[in-house]
Amino acid sequence: MTVPSEEAAGPETAGEPAGEAEQSAEGTDAEGTDAEGTSAEGTNAEGTAEVSEAQAELAAQRELRERIERRKAEKEAPIEAGAKLSGTAADLLAAVRAVESGEKSGTAFFDSPAPAPRRSAPEPPAPVRPQAPGPAATHERAVTPETLASVRAALARGGAPEALAPRAAAVLGEGAGELLAEDPWQLLSLPGVRPEQADGFARALLGDACGPGDERRTTALVGWLLERAALQGHTAMELAAVREALAEHKVPDPAEAVRHAVAEGVVLVFQEEEQEEHGQEDEEGGEESGERPEGAPEAAAAEAGPVLLGLDRYALAEESLADGLARLARTGPSDDWAEASAAAPTPSAAELIRASGAHGLVVHTGGEAARAEPVALAGAARDLGLRVVVAAHSENGVRRLGEEARAVTVAALLSGAAGPGRDAEGALAVDLLAVLDAPQLDVETAAMLVESLPDGCRLVLSGDPGVLGSAGAGRVFADVLAARVCPQVASRTPDPGPVGELVSGIGIGELLPVEAPGKEVVIVPVRDAGEAVHRAVQLVADSVPRAFALTAEQIQVITVGHGGSAGTRALNAALKQRLNPGPGRFAGFDPGDRVAYAPAPGRTLTGTVVSADAEGLRLDCGGAAVVVPKDRVEQSLRHGWALTAHQSAGMRWPAAVVVLPGDAAQGLSRPWVYTAFGRGERHLSVVHGADQALPRAVSETPALPRTTRLRPLLETLLTEPEEPTAD
Incomplete structure (x- = not known):
C-alpha cells in the first residue's frame, strides 16, 4: 500500500520496545465471545432500581428456552415423515424415535436406506410468539444451600476445584x-x-469402574463436541x-457412541438434500459455481447431503426461523x-423501497454509507402511515444512524426495553422492520425476532456481507443470501x-494501494x-489525538486475540498504565477505566467505570447506567481500550488502531481484516x-465455513410448489 509512514500522524518518541511476553495459548480470536452472559441492573434518575435491557434480554432468552422445552415434549409423540422437519430429516427422526422405543436397533437405523424426498412442503403453522417478559421473570432461580453443599462435596471427592460449585449447581439443578x-x-x-479434566474427575470418583468407552463418557463427549462447535x-x-x-478422544467405538447419544436424545439427526442449482456461497456472499460436468448422471444432482448431528436448541431455532421467514416472504405486494x-x-x-413494497422479505447489502438507504426506506414507510422500527446490533450502531432513524437495538426491541411493544398475542406492533448489521444475528436471536413479527409485516435484513459473522451459532444473513429465495438489493x-x-x-481480496493526503x-x-504495544500506546495517547483533534476515548485499538504478547490483555494493561493508572481497587478496575461488558453471550457493550459499591461495579455504557454484580465482574468484564475484531x-469510532504483531498470522483472514480495518x-x-x-x-484466506441448516430449509419451503388448498 502506498500510504504515509508513521511520522505523518505526528512526531513520536522512538523509545525502547517493551519486553516481549510469552505467547499465550489464547493468542487468536475465536468465533464467538469469551465472556459469560449475565444480568445487569440499571438505576433511574431518582436512584431506584429498574429492570435493565440486559435483564430483560435474558428473560426473553429464558422464554425461548421454555418454548423449546415444550416443543421437545411434543416431539415425544410419533412424528410422520415430512410433517414438521425438512427433507429426509423427519424420516430420520422418526427412525430415532423407533430406536428409543425399542422397535428398531441403532444399527438398523444407520444402515436403513434413505427415504424418498418429499414432494412439497406444507404451509407452516402460525408461529408461537414469545411474550414480553415481566419483571418477575428477570431473576434466576436461586440454588439451595443443600444443593450447593452436595456439589462441593462431590467436587472435593473428585479433586475438582470447589470454585466450580455455584456454576455446577446452577447448570445441573437440584x-x-x-x-x-x-x-x-x-x-x-x-x-x-475440558475432556481430560472430566476424565481425571471421573477416575478419582469411580476408579476402575470407568474407561474410555463408558457410555456416560461418550454421551457427554458428543454433547461437548456439539457445544464447542456452536461456539465456532x-x-x-x-x-x-x-x-x-x-x-x-480415545473412544473405542465412535459409531456406537453416536448411536447411543442419539438414542439418549442428546443430539438430533438430520440429512438435508443437496440443492446446488443456485451455487454454493461462502461466508462473504461470494458464489462458487454449482454446475456439474456435462454428461453427469441426473441421479447425482439429487444425491442426499451428509448426515448431520445437532443440538435441539439450534435445530428448533433454525426450523422456526425458516418457517417464520417463509411466512413473511409470502406477504403480498402493496x-x-x-x-x-x-x-x-x-x-x-x-x-430498496420498491422491493420492500412488492415483497415481505428483502435482503439489502452494502457498507457503512449504505446504512442510509434502510433509514430512507423507514422514512418513506412512516410517510405512508405504517408502523416502522429500525434496529441495529449495538448502541454504537444506533448512535451512528442519528436521531432521525429512531433506531433501537435488537436486544432492546426483543426485551421490550425499547420499541413499539407487543399486542395480546405477543407480536410486535410493527408493519415494517429494518434490521441493520444483520450479519451479527445468530440463529436463536433471529428466530426470536422473526417469531415476534405479525402476519403481513415486511422484514428487511441489511448488512455488509464482508464482515465477520455472528458471535453466536449460525450464519443467518449469509444463508438467506445464499438461498436466493427473496429479492436482494445491492447498494x-x-x-x-x-x-x-x-x-x-x-x-x-486485494490489498490495494491508496493515496492518503490527509493522513x-x-x-x-x-x-x-x-x-x-509501545507504538499502539503512542498512537492512542499522543499521535492520533494531536493530528486529528480527537480524544483517546474516540480511538479504538483492535487486535487479533485476548492472549499473547500483543493481545487485548497486554494492550489494555499498557493503555491503562498510560491513560488511567491506578491500583485496580475493584477486581482490577478503577473509576475512569474503559471496559467491554458482555451482558449476554454474543453482545459487547463498551463503557466507562463510574464507581463501585456493595452491589457491584457501576458503569456508564453510552449514557445508560449499568451495574455489574460483584460475582459477575471477572466473567463478564474486561478492560476495553483494546478489543478483538x-x-x-x-x-465504529472516529479512529481505529489495528495491531498486527508477527504472531498474529494464524488468526488473520479476509473477513477479519475487512472488519478491523473498517472500524x-x-x-x-x-x-x-x-x-x-x-x-x-x-x-x-476467506471466512471459515460454518455448518448450518437454514439455507436448505429455506430452499425447501420457498422453492417447492405449494400444495393446492380446497376452497
Missing part, C-alpha cells in the same frame, strides 16, 4: 451433587471444562466429523409504494475516502510484539509486524 457422583462426565456441561458458529456437525473427533420510491434520495434507496453507494477505498479492495491511513512498521463488529471513520493506523501474512490473508 440433585446436582448426586448426578455428578453417578455421572462425573456431567462436569463437561460447565463452560471451560456451527449449528450442526457432520456425522463423520463427530466420529473422527471421538476417535481422537400499491402504495410507487410514489415513495420516486422521492428516494438515491437510486439504491429507490430500488451502489460506496464508502468514501481512503479508508473506504482500502476496505472495498479488501472485500474483493487518513497510516502504516506503522514494527519488529516485534513488544514494539507493537469480533467484539468490535457492528461498531475507523476518519482515520486508520495499522501497527504492522505481520509481514506478508497480511496480504496473504486478504487474498487467500
